[in-house]
Amino acid sequence: MTNIILGKNQYGKAEVRVVRITRDTDRHEIEDLNVTSQLRGDFDSAHFDGNNEHVVATDTQKNTVFAFAKDGVGSPEEYLLRLGRHFTGEFDWVTGGRWAAEQYTWQRIEAEGGPHDHSFVAGGTETRTAVVQIDGDDTTIIAGLQDLKVLKSTESGFVGYPKDRYTTLPETTDRILATSVTAKWRYNRNDIDFNEVYADVRRVLLASFTKNYSYALQNTLYDMAQAVLEAHPEIDEIRFSTPNSHHFVVDLSPFGLENPNEVFFAADRPYGLIEAAFLREGADTDHWSWSGIAGFC
Ligand SMILES: O=c1[nH]c(=O)c2[nH]c(=O)[nH]c2[nH]1
Numbered sequence: 001m002t003n004i005i006l007g008k009n010q011y012g013k014a015e016v017r018v019v020r021i022t023r024d025t026d027r028h029e030i031e032d033l034n035v036t037s038q039l040r041g042d043f044d045s046a047h048f049d050g051n052n053e054h055v056v057a058t059d060t061q062k063n064t065v066f067a068f069a070k071d072g073v074g075s076p077e078e079y080l081l082r083l084g085r086h087f088t089g090e091f092d093w094v095t096g097g098r099w100a101a102e103q104y105t106w107q108r109i110e111a112e113g114g115p116h117d118h119s120f121v122a123g124g125t126e127t128r129t130a131v132v133q134i135d136g137d138d139t140t141i142i143a144g145l146q147d148l149k150v151l152k153s154t155e156s157g158f159v160g161y162p163k164d165r166y167t168t169l170p171e172t173t174d175r176i177l178a179t180s181v182t183a184k185w186r187y188n189r190n191d192i193d194f195n196e197v198y199a200d201v202r203r204v205l206l207a208s209f210t211k212n213y214s215y216a217l218q219n220t221l222y223d224m225a226q227a228v229l230e231a232h233p234e235i236d237e238i239r240f241s242t243p244n245s246h247h248f249v250v251d252l253s254p255f256g257l258e259n260p261n262e263v264f265f266a267a268d269r270p271y272g273l274i275e276a277a278f279l280r281e282g283a284d285t286d287h288w289s290w291s292g293i294a295g296f297c
Pocket residue numbers: 158169215216217218244272
């Protein structure tokens with residue numbers, strides 16, 4: 001028989017949809033999450049022998065996600081940390097894992113008397129994300145956001161690129177720059193006010209998007225990373241995955257009309273896909289905690 005060894009493996013429950021309402025007063029709070037729990041450790045006998053004595057059921061993991069919401073969420077990072085510490089603390093052979101969440105944004109509906117106590121409208125385009133990675137004594141937290149749509153209608157250009165026989169793109173010093181930012185940033189410590197830092201990183205990302213003339217989306221990502229790493233010493237690294245959502249000037253000349261960058265065709269595909277990681281000098285360029293996080297280079 002061919003000898004086979006077990007390589008990397010993890011398992012758990014994916015995409016547990018948890019909604020936690022805090023209703024201690026008439027003014028309710030909502031926390032709406034999509035949680036994934038993945039355990040790593042010694043699961044050899046389950047794979048090789050059909051012996052499940054180490055297999056904490058994915059159903060049990062799902063139930064634990066709900067049960068822990070009873071104590072409140074607070075921030076996705078703290079909630080995932082509690083879950084990760086529970087599984088690694090409770091079961092000797094669980095030596096690590098990955099706990100991840102998306103948190104959806106709800107805002108209070110502006111009603112006649114002001115922001116409503118218990119009625120909400122989905123807010124913004126973006127989703128907050130968090131990942132807690134545990135490997136033995138190492139715990140690393142990666143926060144982020146996805147699908148934060150931004151656009152600037154000028155102060156962007158693209159010139160100076162190589163021209164070959166396949167190049168048709170005209171140079172421009174005035175175009176629309178539009179993208180949907182997915183970013184993840186890695187903390188270098190875990191005792192953080194996660195909600196406060198999240199709100200500030202979001203603010204800094206948006207402010208730095210507006211700030212300088214953009215020579216390329218690549219160049220704007222650098223501006224955004226520079227601003228975040230400067231404002232937040234507790235962050236060592238930020239990674240981006242950003243589609244360049246092309247807006248093409250429509251040729252209106254057949255209709256006898258000029259079009260000085262006023263009417264655009266917003267193409268949804270194909271799109272440029274610009275991805276980059278920016279790190280504080282000296283930080284680990286290949287930190288273990290990114291393993292299993294898809295969608296980034
Ligand atoms: O900001 C840009 N970066 C590129 O790499 C690129 N390539 C392209 O065709 N247009 C753009 N725009």
